[in-house]
Every structure is written in C-alpha cells, then in structure tokens.
Amino acid sequence: MARRENPEINAGSMADIAFLLLIFFLVTTTMNVDSGVSKKLSEKPPPDYVPPIIKEKNIFEVNINRNNELLVEGERMEVKDLKDAAIAFIDNGGGEGNVEEGVKTGPCTYCKGERSESSSDHPNKAIISVQSDRGTEYGTYLTVQNELLRAYSELRNRLSMEKYKIPFSELEEAYKDDKENEALKKKVEDIKKSYPQIISDAEPTN
Amino acid sequence: MSKFRKKKKGMPAVNTAALPDIVFMLLFFFMVTTTMRETDLKIDAPRLPSASEVKKLEHKSLVSTIYVGKAKDPKYGTSYNRIQLNDKIGTADDVPAFIMNARLKVSEAEVPFMTTSIKADKESNVGTITDIRLKLRDVNALKISYSASKGGSNN
Numbered sequence: 001m002a003r004r005e006n007p008e009i010n011a012g013s014m015a016d017i018a019f020l021l022l023i024f025f026l027v028t029t030t031m032n033v034d035s036g037v038s039k040k041l042s043e044k045p046p047p048d049y050v051p052p053i054i055k056e057k058n059i060f061e062v063n064i065n066r067n068n069e070l071l072v073e074g075e076r077m078e079v080k081d082l083k084d085a086a087i088a089f090i091d092n093g094g095g096e097g098n099v100e101e102g103v104k105t106g107p108c109t110y111c112k113g114e115r116s117e118s119s120s121d122h123p124n125k126a127i128i129s130v131q132s133d134r135g136t137e138y139g140t141y142l143t144v145q146n147e148l149l150r151a152y153s154e155l156r157n158r159l160s161m162e163k164y165k166i167p168f169s170e171l172e173e174a175y176k177d178d179k180e181n182e183a184l185k186k187k188v189e190d191i192k193k194s195y196p197q198i199i200s201d202a203e204p205t206n
Numbered sequence: 207m208s209k210f211r212k213k214k215k216g217m218p219a220v221n222t223a224a225l226p227d228i229v230f231m232l233l234f235f236f237m238v239t240t241t242m243r244e245t246d247l248k249i250d251a252p253r254l255p256s257a258s259e260v261k262k263l264e265h266k267s268l269v270s271t272i273y274v275g276k277a278k279d280p281k282y283g284t285s286y287n288r289i290q291l292n293d294k295i296g297t298a299d300d301v302p303a304f305i306m307n308a309r310l311k312v313s314e315a316e317v318p319f320m321t322t323s324i325k326a327d328k329e330s331n332v333g334t335i336t337d338i339r340l341k342l343r344d345v346n347a348l349k350i351s352y353s354a355s356k357g358g359s360n361n
Contacts, residue, residue, distance in 0.1 A: 011223060017227045018229035025233060029240035034263040036323060036351035037267030044343050064332075138274075139255040146257035153259060157304055204336050 032206075037145060044202070058120050059088045060128045064144060066135035079143055086128065086151035088113060089197065095121030097112035110159055110194060123155075123195045148199055155195045208333065210246040220235040241266065248290050248314055249275040256357035268319050270308040271353075272301070274326035286329040298337035302345045302361055 045051075062082070063071040070077045074084055093111025108122045120126035128148055132141050146153050153168065160168035175184045241346060252275040263269055273290040282288050288295050290306040307315055322342055342350060 011226065014226035015222065015229055018226050018233055022229055022233040022236065025236045025240065028243060030243050031240045034266075034269070034323060034351075035260040035356055036353040037259060038261050038321070038349070040350045041339060041343050041348040043346070043348065044268065058259065081259070083357060087302060132332045134331060134336070135329065136332040138326050138330040138332055139328030140334055141257045141335070142257060142354060146259050146354075147261040149339050201336075201339075204332055 032203060037142060037149065039145075040099050054127060056120075057094075057118055057126045058127055060120070060126065062088065062128065062130045062144060062148075064130070064132040064136045064140060066133040068137050068140040070144070079140075079147060082144065082147040083151045083154070086148050087155060089120055089128075090123050090126045090151065091115055091155055092119035092126075094119055095125075097122035098124045110162070112158075124193070124198075126198065128199045129202050130199065132204050134204045134206055136204070145199070150196070152195055152197050156191050159194055160187075165188075214280040217246075229321075245293055247273065248279070248295050249273055249277050249288055250327075251275075252353075253327050253329075254325065254353055254355045255328045257352075257354040258357070260354055260356045261351070263321065263323060265319065265321075268312060268316060268353075269321050269323050270305065271323045271325055272304070272332045272338060274324065276327065286327045286332055287334040289334065298334070298341050301338055305345050305347045306340065318348070321349045321351055322347050322349065323351045323353050328340075343346065 034155045061071075061073055065071065069121065070079060072082065077085065090113075092113035092115060093108030094113075094117055096107055097105030105124060111123065113119070117160065130141075130144060130148070132144075158170040160166060160171055164173075164187055168188075169193070171184070174190055175181065175188045180186060181204065186190045217230075250272060258359070274285060275288065275290075276286045277288040279295075279296055289297060289300075291300055294302070305322070308320065312320065324338065325336065339350070341347055342348070
C-alpha cells in the first residue's frame, strides 16, 4: 500500500482568532504608567498633643490664595521665583542644627547660603509650611509643591556632587537597583539627612 | 499541451502559516506591557497637572485610586469637585470605608506599603483634596501620591 500523506490541517482561521484576542486586549487595557508626586502624611496627633514651639525664622511660609496667587514670607511672589527663594531659605545655615539621637549636628558646614540671622538655622530645622485656601486650584497647589521639591532635589544633587561626584538622582537610582549595597545606602541616607524634606500642610483657610 | 495546461491552473496559494505567529507575538507583547482598566470613570477623565518631581508608582496591587473631577452625569453638578471611589460617586466620608475595603484584599504585612493615588483634575479645589487627606489620616493611610504627568514645571 502506498503511504498516504497526512492531510494538512487548515490553519487559516488561526490568524483570525489571534487577531480577535489582540483586539480585545487593545481595547480593554491601558498602557499608561502611573506617576505622581508622593507624599507622606503626618500621623494623627493625640488629643492632648502640644505642638512644639518653633522659632519664626525657621518657618518658610507659603500662602496660596483663592485666586492662585502666592504670598511667600509676607510678600507676593511669582511661582517661578519660589524655587530660588526656598533654596535660599533652606540653605541659609545661620545657626546650630537640631540635636539628633543625642548628637548635636552643629552648624551647617555644607550650606552655601548667606548665613543670615533672620533666616533658617539649619536645613534640618527649616520647615516649609504651605497654606492654601479651600478654593485654591489643585493644579496651582501641586505646582507649588513641585517647586518646593525641586528646591530640595537641587540642593541634594549639589551636595551629592560635591561629596560623591554623582548627582543624587543617579545615586538613588543606583540604590534602587541594588538594595543590598550598604555603602550606597549609607550615602543615600547621608544626603537625605543633610537636607531632610520638611514640608507641612497647614489647614486651609475658608 | 499538458505542460501548458498546468500553468493555467493559476498561482499557488501564498503560505500564511506564519501570520498567526506574528499576531500572537503582538498579542503577547500587549498582554505583558499593559494593565487592565480597573474602573469605569464616572467623572470626566481628570486633566492631570504636570510636575517634574514625579515618582513612578510601584506595586500596582497596593495602590488604590481616588478620582476627583467633574461628574459625567449632570445631576451631580458641574463643579470639578466630585469624588469617585470604586465605581460610584461618593463623598469624603466614604473614603475610610473605601480604604478598609482595599485593605481586606492584601495581607496584613503589606498594609503599611499601601499607597493612595489621588487623580484629581487641575481645576479641583484644594478643599476637596484636604477633606480626603484628613479622612485618610483618620484611617492611617499615610502614603499618598498626587497623580501628575511628567513634564516641565512653571506652567
């Protein structure tokens, strides 16, 4: 008997099926990567909590009114000038730093500011307080937050460049890829501690 | 004569056997790179503000999203301050329940890493966001992310 060849299976519709699945996925899924400005809220204070007394000069006050205008330290300001004003405030280094874990941090040795008497003592004492109106636009609010964060990252980048010859953003990236690396971790923590981000949100006005 | 007739039979069919493979490849690409749309938006897609200091959200399963914007349905008014939780429009008072619900789905050890992403429209009011934030603080959901598209600032 002559060997009969296997009849070929008709796979013509396979492509159709695959296309159908493909189109289903195209329609039901999204590709956007979620990104955002991350923040950590402060914990709810206990009812008998007495807020610590902070020297006026260590607070950088930013007010946003309901017309999306900025009032910084009692003076009107444009958003574009906010970053530089914040840097000048944080980096002032006019006095002694906080006492952390029983160790005095002393005066800020890496600060390049004016060391003015009327501005902040030390980056770890400098508090930025943002107060907005309930009617302020969220877009403006976030732009302000962003500018303040930019001020911090510029300072951190500068210090990191000086100390470790690498911008802080890259240092942090490298640490993310290699979480086990203790030396990297120490560097990251060191920079973060030198310029801690202290941005507080005050209750909005009505 | 017979040779001549054979030619007349026409072109041989083009072999398309590789077509499904190509399409499957595309399919797998899409399956891997995309995520399922999780909720139907009851509000107009928020026009996110742009910021330069953005961080990518990691661990999608630990992220719960609160949308703030203008409701599609005009019965909720035309302001940009409606809050959408899951599939329905709610108020800030519904936020704790929403967070508690989300917490049920993850293991206890992961609860501190849960992030709440607030996707709010540019024209929403800070007051609405503050209300949400206060409620989040009440239930100790302290990690939040203000959703923003990456871009330059000063706009």
